[in-house]
Amino acid sequence: MKTFKQLGSIGIALLTLSTIYACNTNEKKKPIELIAHAIDTKELKKANIVQIALLLDTSNSMDGLINQAKSQLWDIVNEFSYAKCGNDARPELQIALYQYGNDNLSAKEGYIQQVLGFSSDLDEISEKLFSLTTNGGEEYCGKVLQTSLHQLPWNKNPDLLRMIFIAGNEPFTQGRYNYKTALANANEKDVVVNTIFCGNYELGINTEWKNGASLSGGEYIAIDHNKKTVHIETPYDDIIIKLNSKLNTTYVSYGSMGESKIIAQEVQDSNALEMEEAVAVKRAVSKSSRLYNNKKWDLVDAFDDAEFEISSVENDELPEELQDKNESEIKMYVELKKNERENIQKEIQEYNKKRLAYIAEHETSEKSGELENAMIKAIKKQASTKNYSWE
Numbered sequence: 586m587k588t589f590k591q592l593g594s595i596g597i598a599l600l601t602l603s604t605i606y607a608c609n610t611n612e613k614k615k616p617i618e619l620i621a622h623a624i625d626t627k628e629l630k631k632a633n634i635v636q637i638a639l640l641l642d643t644s645n646s647m648d649g650l651i652n653q654a655k656s657q658l659w660d661i662v663n664e665f666s667y668a669k670c671g672n673d674a675r676p677e678l679q680i681a682l683y684q685y686g687n688d689n690l691s692a693k694e695g696y697i698q699q700v701l702g703f704s705s706d707l708d709e710i711s712e713k714l715f716s717l718t719t720n721g722g723e724e725y726c727g728k729v730l731q732t733s734l735h736q737l738p739w740n741k742n743p744d745l746l747r748m749i750f751i752a753g754n755e756p757f758t759q760g761r762y763n764y765k766t767a768l769a770n771a772n773e774k775d776v777v778v779n780t781i782f783c784g785n786y787e788l789g790i791n792t793e794w795k796n797g798a799s800l801s802g803g804e805y806i807a808i809d810h811n812k813k814t815v816h817i818e819t820p821y822d823d824i825i826i827k828l829n830s831k832l833n834t835t836y837v838s839y840g841s842m843g844e845s846k847i848i849a850q851e852v853q854d855s856n857a858l859e860m861e862e863a864v865a866v867k868r869a870v871s872k873s874s875r876l877y878n879n880k881k882w883d884l885v886d887a888f889d890d891a892e893f894e895i896s897s898v899e900n901d902e903l904p905e906e907l908q909d910k911n912e913s914e915i916k917m918y919v920e921l922k923k924n925e926r927e928n929i930q931k932e933i934q935e936y937n938k939k940r941l942a943y944i945a946e947h948e949t950s951e952k953s954g955e956l957e958n959a960m961i962k963a964i965k966k967q968a969s970t971k972n973y974s975w976e
């Protein structure tokens with residue numbers, strides 16, 4: 586009887602592991618492999634995380650590229666919010682950001698800087714993008730590729746998606762570090778490198794950008810980085826922006842970073858609005874999605890985390906309106922805010938459907954030359970090989 590119980594426990598464990606560990610349900614894994622993977626519990630907890638590193642040339646001629654990245658981040662996030670794995674699980678998204686080719690950066694480091702390591706904090710990602718400025722320099726593609734591959738904690742799960750997007754307009758061969766060596770390293774880590782040449786398609790081929798993508802199975806795309814993004818105004822834009830303001834009132838800050846994060850949220854709303862009203866609308870839509878999670882400083886998101894305990898928060902780290910309340914009263918307050926938030930997010934999503942339908946009806950401009958379209962196309966194509974799909 587004891588033997589049967591042990592075999593039953595192993596069977597249940599293997600079934601659980603096959604569900605949690607793999608997004609790619611089409612791939613058959615042997616039980617012995619699953620037992621081996623069971624040792625690395627930290628890796629299992631990171632399942633369903635897609636990692637994307639964005640390497641941007643910030644030399645003098647790249648102002649247009651940076652502006653596209655700032656304005657189109659939210660399109661990419663919103664599109665990714667619909668992604669799902671083969672078993673219908675929703676993947677998380679982590680984005681890292683590097684800049685290269687800028688004279689303000691250290692020559693010793695190859696004019697390269699990690700602006701942000703892998704992060705799922707959308708406000709932080711926006712903040713770092715808006716911090717970028719351009720200045721002339723040497724653009725060493727091979728060096729920045731190798732640096733990002735070496736510095737970032739890339740997930741080792743073979744079923745998960747790991748991607749690099751490198752964008753620039755100088756020859757891919759610049760610098761002493763051979764880009765082919767970096768791409769060989771990318772293949773070892775199962776990281777797909779996509780190259781985005783800012784200029785003429787044929788020129789990008791002649792300067793090795795296409796070869797840079799081909800060597801890791803990535804996509805080569807040429808874009809007009811100076812092309813102004815055309816946004817179509819809709820009757821629903823003002824409504825969504827007003828709902829976004831209401832949404833902000835549902836955040837209940839806590840901890841040492843709570844107050845600063847509330848301010849950061851408002852600053853990034855302002856940054857988006859200053860670019861264009863349509864960008865603010867897209868950001869609001871992102872904030873209504875599952876990817877906008879702030880459990881590290883917001884009690885509403887924190888309470889949805891099974892590992893969170895309100896008792897771990899010091900009284901003086903709570904907002905003033907909660908400092909004289911007991912645990913039960915705090916939970917009740919947070920639940921009210923949660924319900925309020927969910928209703929507002931639902932409204933934003935409903936108005937966004939109407940907004941998208943309006944845009945589809947009135948859109949006439951060609952989007953093929955823009956950063957957003959290039960990235961989404963590559964993400965979807967490469968995600969399909971790992972059994973991700975879109976609704």
